[in-house]
Amino acid sequence: MPLLRTVATAVVHLSHVDNPGTFALPYPDSAQSALDSMVLTCLLLKAEPPRSVPQLVDWCTLRTVDNWVFPIPPGVAPPGSHLVDPTTRQPTQLCYEWADSDDTGLRRTGEENMHAVAAICREENCPEIYHAFRELLIKNPVLTGRELATLAARGKGLELLQQQIRAIYLPAPVHHMNSRIRTFTACGRCRFLLHRTLEGALVCERDACRSQGPVRRGREYGAEDSGGVFLLIRPLRQWVASPGHVELHLAKSLESVRAKVQLWPSYGSYGLHIVLPEGRSWAVEIKDWSSGALLGRTAVLPPQDPPYDRCVWAVPRGRVRAHHSYRDEFFRHSTGAARSGPDLVSTDDLRRAVRTIVAGAGAPSRTEPPFAPEGLF
CATH class of the missing domain: 3.40.1350 (Trna Endonuclease; Chain: A, domain 1)
Structure with missing residues (x-):
């Protein structure tokens, strides 16, 4: 289980590289550590190891977690699941769960953001502002630059949290964008930005949305319209x-x-x-x-x-x-x-x-x- 967590953490860190096309060595420490640990495990088991970080990522994409060279405890991963989605080459929800399966993962980052907001609202004795903030994250996981700049006009006290909100809405990653027409498409169910598959189709990152059938297209965002497109951070x-x-x-x-x-x-x-x-x-x-x-x-x-x-x-x-x-x-x-x-x-x-x-x-x-x-x- 520690090895699986190490690999999942490395995959998540690699996915956060801003522009993979300009990536340069050395790899992040977590990626090198994951490769070293996997190679050692394979050698001990007399199995052929991955010979590079890209090969390790290929393993996570092409092999289901229950079909790796070492056995995993029963039930720790659904049968047939991957750490990297073969259609989008992005970390799966399971991968994030594994990367966050101790107290140092990205989930802790999200908790720290929420605790900071709660502390401000508690100090101001304004539970209604905290509720408005939670509803913002749920109903508006994507904001244009103009919407982000004019949150105060909503009249819900969100101007009190302007600094915290700007820290958790970041420019939308390019792998969500249709590079030909430079647009982003939101999911019609959860309003997250849809991911583009290697074949150019659209899928939602949420398992819950995928389980409900074909993708439902929601709002379209032009990459350069209204001050750009900003997406709530993954945690x-x-x-x-x-x-x-x-x-x-x-x-x-x-x-x-x-x-x-x-x-x-x-x-x-x-x-x-x-x-x-x-x-x-x-x-x-x-x-x-x-x-x-x-x-x-x-x-x-x-x-x-x-x-x-x-x-x-x-x-x-x-x-x-x-x-x-x-x-x-x-x-x-x-x-x-x-x-x-x-x-x-x-x-x-x-x-x-x-x-x-x-x-x-x-x-x-x-x-x-x-x-x-x-x-x-």
Whole structure:
């Protein structure tokens, strides 16, 4: 597992080179370290090693993670998955999960950005500005230069966070652009910029969007129009904006059955605070990881702010339907989660449980919500 994490981290770092066409040696330290470790492992196993960093990247593109020269623990990667998408030659969501599977990954960068924003809003005693900021990341992961410069005109207090916002929206990478007509295309589902495949087709980086069928084209951006095109940084797209779509939808559906829901309470202590009849409350976090095992390694309870009686992590149903051992792997790789950490359920089962409890208000009290015995289905 440490070797897989080392390789994934190297792939992510290589993908962040601003202009690969002008890349010059030496390679980043992480890439050289990954190559050295892989070569040593192959020699110990008497297998043919990759002979260069480009060959190592080819391995990550052409070989599925469960078909490398060394065995990996069961469940740490979905069968048939890659670290590099063969169609776009960009790191997959799984690759980012592996690169972030310790406390030093890019996810930490995103958390630091969110903590800085929360600290400013808390100091100003303005939770509504924090909410406006979260909604900006979810609903506007792409901004033109003009939109970025005129956020203050929205009247939501975002001018207070202008410096922080400019640090997390960076010029859109060229691999998203149609170089012939110099345009970028957003996904019609999540509004992230679509990636261009080697054949010139368009795909979304989100597994959730890909699983819904053919790509849906959204807004078109001219590369030179309106001051350029700026894209939310990948850690915040993957760990904040992507689950944020589910959080907004879930909050709306729970409110429709008369549950009391608060989004991002206490400046983002956790995702949703749900108050149930008789005063019980749940802390809910939306988690959309391709690997249940890697998700399990992050399983810790959020702070009791505001207090809650139970913590639930909700995973989109598509994840667990595609990998039936998802929940088992989550608990197998978690540290004490099975005893004292968060429960893991599907978003559908969470909705059903809340709906049942609210509808049965006044009936004999339950100590546990009516999740399906299997937990996820």
